[in-house]
Amino acid sequence: MAGLKWLMTAFLAIEALAACAFAADQTGPHEVVGVAAKLTHGGRATAKEADQKAAPLDRMASAVDGAESSHGQDVAMWRLDPAGPQGPMQVSEAAAADVGGGDRFDLLQNRAIGRAYLQQLFWRYRNWPDAVAAYNWGVGKMDAWIKAGRPAEQFLVGVAVYQRRVLHESGLCNDGDKGRRQQPAEAAKGSGALPPDPLVYAACSQSDGWAGGIGFGRGPTRFSRKLDEALSLALQRAAQGR
Structure with a gap:
């Protein structure tokens, strides 16, 4: 009887493992x-x-x-x-x-x-934009870029497109402060408002001033326009399942 009980227990365990697999x-x-x-x-x-x-x-x-x-x-x-x-x-x-x-x-x-x-x-x-970029670009390249002062012209468009896509699809760009779409300095002027994380603002912004996390308020650049075009194309392809 004990042997039969053991066999039944083993069978149920194997069945559960197969279902999980x-x-x-x-x-x-x-x-x-x-x-x-x-x-x-x-x-x-x-x-x-x-x-x-x-x-x-x-x-x-x-x-x-x-x-x-x-x-x-x-x-x-x-x-x-x-x-x-x-x-x-x-x-x-x-x-x-x-x-x-x-x-x-x-x-x-x-x-x-x-x-x-x-x-x-x-x-x-200690922030998602950099973590996501490093996942795609590699820690060594990400560290070197940060150490160099985050120059926008050295941040690969492909990495930026990847970063934006992940942050948008994760919902991070829609989370939190109502002032997220404002410049950080403008959002801070509101009564009791805390400025959004500038890195999140930079990565999530679909409008002017994208500059790799620095240089807010300088208006669109050739780099930011190129990035927006690349992002649009990537999102279209993703929507088409390509």
């Missing part, structure tokens, strides 16, 4: 945050609840997942170089090692590693 393989654009929430909160949250209550990190990770691989729909997310970026969040071997390793070739683990690395970048830079 199937769910991981079927993870889609709206389920990335849901899976993260279930892992964090012991399975209590539904995907819909997770979308509504997701922490900024979860929303940011979902947006990065979309920018990197169209939420796992891009077949090119698996590369020939095993040490290079792989999977839905394009996690490199070095990035995985930075957060303690894991199987980058497993969909669920790839997303967990990418999320952990994104969190590490946020701790490093």
